[in-house]
Amino acid sequence: MIKRVNYYQNLEADYSRPGLVPEDLKAKLIAKGEEIVKQMEAELPPIDDEYTLEVIEKENKEWWPTHCEALRQGRGDILTGEYRSDLIYFCQDGPYRGLEQQKEREQHWWALIAQPGVTMCWPIVMFWGEHTFFEWKCVDEETNETIAKGNVTWVRRGNRGGCYLKTEQLTFYRDVFAPDELLKLITTA
Known part of the structure; x- marks a missing residue:
């Protein structure tokens, strides 16, 4: 039988369950996320001998x-900054192209999953080159x-390329559209 592993071993923080990330680390990760989105280059960088x-x-x-x-804190500004302007987004409501087509819908999703009294968890995350797969x-x-x-599944060309x-396959059991009071909690660019 294959031994189960902690998907978060060797990562800076464990988001597989609520309550595993100390407060001081949360602030550090938000600051780091703000810096990472600034590293995205205008053109998708090639995979080559230097950027392997x-x-x-x-x-x-x-x-x-x-x-x-960023998702737990409703930082839509960081989340949007992770996407390239020519993003292709396949989901049951899509496909979406670019950053405008999915903006209204995704804002509702972020508001619902980041609402007070709800904790988003990612029990599984796997990496392979520029591919990141996760369940939430x-x-x-x-x-x-x-x-x-x-x-x-994100196809993300590292910090220089972004997503x-x-x-995505997502299922909402309780709500599909967020009420205005939750939408106001999402930080926008």
């Missing part, structure tokens, strides 16, 4: 905890119900 798949995978592993913390779920802290879940392809 190994370097890209290392950058994706460094980026991952910043992404998780949002748990209501009062009722322990799963309010939403999904699985996602240019995202595929």
Whole structure:
């Protein structure tokens, strides 16, 4: 039988369950996420002898905890900054192209999964070169119900390239559109 592993070993923080990330680290990860989105280049950098798949995978592993913390804190400015302007986004409502087509819909998703009293967790995350696959779920802290879940693959050319392809299957069990009071909690660019 294959031995199960902690997907977060050797990563800066563990987002597989609520309560595993210390407060001081959360602030550090947000600051790091703000710096990472500034590194994206105008043109998608080539994979070559200097910017190898190994370097890209290392950058994706460094980026991952910043992404998780940005989602938990509703930092839509950071989350949008992770995407290339020519993003292709495949999901059941898509496909979306660019940053404008999915903006309204994704804002509702972020508001629901980052709402007070709900914690988003990513029990599984795997990296392969420029590919990052993860499964996520949002748990209501009062009722322990799963309010939403999904699985996602990002094709992310490290910090210099950002995400240019995202595929997602998501299921919302309780709400699909966020009320205005939750939308106001999402930080925008």
